[in-house]
Amino acid sequence: MGLIQLLKSQFLSHLIFYYVFLASGLIVNLLQFCTLPLWLVSKKLARKINIRLCYCISSQIVVALEWWSGTECTLYTDPKNYPLYGNENAIAVLNHCSEIDFLCGWTFCERFGVLGSSKVLAKHELRYLPIIGWMWYFLEIVFCKRKWEEDRRTVAESLQNLHDYPENFWFLLFCEGTRFTPKKHEVSMQVAESKGLPKLKYHLLPRTKGFWVTVQNLRGTAAAVYDCTLNFRNKQVPSLLDILNGKKYHADLYLRRIPLELIPEGEAECAAWLHKLYQEKDSFQEHYTQKGCFPGPTVTHPRRPWALINWILWACMLLYPLGLLLVQLVSSGSILTILVSVTVACAASLGGRWMIGQTETNRGSSYGNKEVPSKNN
Numbered sequence: 595m596g597l598i599q600l601l602k603s604q605f606l607s608h609l610i611f612y613y614v615f616l617a618s619g620l621i622v623n624l625l626q627f628c629t630l631p632l633w634l635v636s637k638k639l640a641r642k643i644n645i646r647l648c649y650c651i652s653s654q655i656v657v658a659l660e661w662w663s664g665t666e667c668t669l670y671t672d673p674k675n676y677p678l679y680g681n682e683n684a685i686a687v688l689n690h691c692s693e694i695d696f697l698c699g700w701t702f703c704e705r706f707g708v709l710g711s712s713k714v715l716a717k718h719e720l721r722y723l724p725i726i727g728w729m730w731y732f733l734e735i736v737f738c739k740r741k742w743e744e745d746r747r748t749v750a751e752s753l754q755n756l757h758d759y760p761e762n763f764w765f766l767l768f769c770e771g772t773r774f775t776p777k778k779h780e781v782s783m784q785v786a787e788s789k790g791l792p793k794l795k796y797h798l799l800p801r802t803k804g805f806w807v808t809v810q811n812l813r814g815t816a817a818a819v820y821d822c823t824l825n826f827r828n829k830q831v832p833s834l835l836d837i838l839n840g841k842k843y844h845a846d847l848y849l850r851r852i853p854l855e856l857i858p859e860g861e862a863e864c865a866a867w868l869h870k871l872y873q874e875k876d877s878f879q880e881h882y883t884q885k886g887c888f889p890g891p892t893v894t895h896p897r898r899p900w901a902l903i904n905w906i907l908w909a910c911m912l913l914y915p916l917g918l919l920l921v922q923l924v925s926s927g928s929i930l931t932i933l934v935s936v937t938v939a940c941a942a943s944l945g946g947r948w949m950i951g952q953t954e955t956n957r958g959s960s961y962g963n964k965e966v967p968s969k970n971n
């Protein structure tokens with residue numbers, strides 16, 4: 595292991611990341627809270643400020659992927675659509691295959707300049723996640739309880755609010771609704787069988803209602819669906835903790851742009867369309883497994899320096915006073931103050947580690963583990 599690699603795996607390096615992330619995150623949350631009165635005066639300005647504040651947080655995790663771990667992200671897409679990415683609103687349908695799939699999505703958002711504004715249909719539990727969940731509240735992220743009786747109204751209402759959104763955004767949907775596990779795959783293939791649908795090898799059966807309600811409510815707002823299929827080279831199974839340890843991966847994303855007008859309006863037709871899309875995604879994954887790449891040309895879209903600059907600025911702002919304080923504490927020689935500092939360091943480390951734990955599949959929900967197939971299908 596080289597010296598740099600050794601440095602990346604050290605507790606102290608992680609502690610610095612955790613401290614900067616947690617301290618800046620809480621400051622940003624506080625600033626977001628202060629924007630509340632502004633929403634009454636100018637919704638447009640409040641949204642624009644919150645987009646930038648959210649960028650300050652989410653770009654830090656992108657820095658960990660792009661600059662700290664050096665992970666590379668290759669985009670496979672039709673070059674003729676390339677100028678549209680980042681310059682229109684879109685619904686991104688991404689396979690929920692990995693613990694860092696959301697982060698690869700964020701990385702592409704960053705590269706195409708829509709990181710601050712991009713959104714997701716997220717499970718309700720994430721609303722309460724400190725920093726990220728609180729930041730999402732001000733970003734008008736759409737939450738669902740994964741209970742259709744409740745979601746059908748709330749999700750539609752939240753989507754309608756986005757009609758006058760002042761900046762371009764991508765709206766991410768993980769149509770599988772949960773992350774892939776062998777058990778969930780087995781259950782969802784039983785559902786597929788009961789519905790007379792072909793089995794999928796690499797994906798869970800998609801949930802169609804969220805897709806339908808999103809497409810219907812973003813008609814006129816979003817121009818296209820981006821069908822995104824993600825995989826990692828050499829059958830790697832990445833985790834956020836490994837990224838923080840500086841482990842490098844190579845992500846490949848296959849992107850097809852489908853104009854929204856091509857998606858059927860009726861619920862049943864839209865559901866059938868999505869099932870067919872997932873069958874195609876499955877065939878792309880098969881191609882990837884066989885050949886080690888997706889079909890079609892690649893385009894190179896390099897990382898931008900802004901995320902790194904943002905992190906360095908926060909680090910300087912937060913580490914300098916902390917350094918001064920530590921010097922004072924140590925020179926004061928007070929055992930109590932030194933013990934307090936150690937406790938704060940441990941709390942930051944545990945807090946950061948706990949947040950990373952939220953991305954781990956083995957701590958995931960039981961949603962999709964034991965659903966009973968619908969009787970009328």
Ligand SMILES: CC/C=C\C/C=C\C/C=C\C/C=C\C/C=C\C/C=C\CCC(=O)SCCNC(=O)CCNC(=O)[C@H](O)C(C)(C)COP(=O)(O)OP(=O)(O)OC[C@H]1O[C@@H](n2cnc3c(N)ncnc32)[C@H](O)[C@@H]1OP(=O)(O)O
Nearest residue numbers: 696699702716717740741742766771782801803804965968
């Ligand atoms: C250049 C690059 C371009 C793009 C880059 C890509 C992306 C970047 C874009 C943006 C990034 C922005 C932010 C990302 C940051 C972080 C994100 C992190 C994480 C958040 C993600 C989540 O939280 S995922 C979980 C929540 N989301 C969802 O669940 C969405 C999908 N779900 C649905 O759509 C559901 O339908 C629902 C939630 C709306 C409602 O769920 P419910 O369970 O109540 O109803 P269902 O309709 O799903 O269930 C009943 C029907 O389902 C059948 N059934 C039963 N069991 C199963 C089973 N195991 N599998 C499949 N289907 C099953 C049942 O038979 C019923 O069938 P019907 O025929 O009656 O419908």
Ligand SMILES: CCCCCCCCCCCCCCCCCC(=O)OC[C@@H](O)COP(=O)(O)O
Nearest residue numbers: 611615654655658772773946949950953958959
């Ligand atoms: C610079 C970096 C410093 C790192 C400090 C700590 C960073 C912590 C970052 C935490 C980021 C959390 C973003 C939330 C994303 C969680 C996404 C997720 O993967 O949700 C799963 C759901 O889709 C489905 O849930 P399941 O039903 O599978 O259960």
